[in-house]
Amino acid sequence: MRLPVKVTSALFACGVLLASLTAAMPAEAAAISCTDTDLPVTGPGLPPLVPGAPATVHGRLCLPAGQAPDTVQLLVHGGTYNSAYWDLPYEPQRYSYQRDMAGHGYATFAVDQLGAGRSSHPLSLPLSVWAEAEAMHEVVGHLRAGHAGGVAFGKVVIAGHSVGSGVVAVEASTYHDVDGVILTGITHLPALPVLVVGAALGLQPVLLDNQLSTLGSDPLYFTTKPGARAGLFYAEGDADPAVIAADEATKDQVSVPGMGTVAVFGIVLPATKGITVPVLQVVGEKDVLFCGPLALRDCSDAGALHAQEAPYYADPSKLTTYVLPGAGHSVALHENAGDYRDATRSWLRERVGAAPQGYHSIG
Known part of the structure; x- marks a missing residue:
């Protein structure tokens, strides 16, 4: 039996459409590539976990399709986070900083800081901001030498979040080995009452935490x-409850000595004075930890933030500020985080000269 011409044409059109979608799927999947690697590092006061063996920093390199870019962003997470902050396992097309950057032609390498994730877990006491900064300095060297994914990057931009921003500031001001600095979730005058109350009511030793107790951590x-993360890290009205749940599920530990030395020497005392390359400083408008009257910081717009933060930099002309409207502390995980990523890409192009390698949508 012969089918009517119209039916045959419709079936043919559907077949073409299905074939085109099927053909597009592998290309879409191949648009970016992410690989994991472990890099050897040392640090002051950090004896090897195994005699004769170095500590290692675990990281994930995400690249766009085609030729690798000349620039890579080294991403350093905040306290009680790990590298999942930059690649949250929930709706990656909306919330993964790494995959979105790769989709727009930019390379990223997100690390687990020492003591977190799949990196080495040394004793917490010597794990200061200087130890973490030295480890990141060595990672910068590895990236330039091609030890991650076989790509030798000509430019490295180091980016941090919260406590990680303090580490990044110390690294950049001490070693002068990067081409740009991105500081997120941080100002130089934290809201001390909120931090004190938040730490007292929202933190506990990992040994007492049912989710992480298997880490075998020491008491510090x-x-x-x-x-606790919803109130500390998110702003109501700009946060997806499923994102907060994924955040809770991937939470990690932080060294108290590390957090303390970061607070004093990476935030309060202006390590940023020693940074000589372009800086992008990003905060959420409703970040209760670093903005508002208790922090003496007006985060209502980028201009106000720049005026308040500029004195903490040797060359204020190299400072660019950005405020993500309606967002809380963890700017990368809010519903409008795409705006912050767009602003970051504009800054990379205009202030660092980092051009994207093509463009590949991820969803």
Whole structure:
């Protein structure tokens, strides 16, 4: 039986459409590539976990399709986070900083800081901001030498979040080995009352945490109590409850000595005075930890933030500020985080000269 011409044409059109979608899927999947690697590092006061063996920093390199870019962003997470902050396992097309950057032609290498994730877990006491900064300095060297994914990057931009921003500031001002600095979730005058209350009510030793107790941590590794992250890190009205749940599920530990030395020497005392390359400083408008009257910081717009933060930089002309409207502390995980990523890409092009390698949508 012969089918009517119209039916045959419709079936043919559907077949073509299905074939085109099927053909597009492998290309879409191949648009970016992410690989994991472990890099050897040392640090002051950090004896090897195994005699004769160095500590290692675990990282994930995400690249766009085609020729690798000349520039890579080294991403350093905040306290009680790990590298999942930059590649959250929930709706990656909306919330993964790494995959979105790769989709727009930019390379990233997100690390687990020492003591977190799949990096080495040394004793917490010597794990200061200087130890973490030295480890990141060595990672910068590895990236330039092609030890991650076989790509030798000509430019490295180091980016941090919260406590990680303090580490990044110390690294950049001490070693002068990067081409740009991105500081997120941080100002130089934190809201001390909020931090004190938040630490007292929202943190606990990892040894007491059912989710992370299997890490076998020493008593000076802490994490957030169940349910505390929503109030500390997110702003109501700009946060997806499923994202907060994924955040809770991937939370990690932080060294109390590390967090303390970061607070004093990476934030309060202006390590940023020693940074000589372009800086992008990003905060959420409703970040209760670093903005508002208790922090003496007006985060209502980029201009106000720049005026308040500029005195902490040797060359204020190299400072660019950005405020993500309606967002809380963890700017990368809010519903409008795409705006912050767009602003970051504009800054990379205009202030660092980092051009994207093509463009490949991820969803």
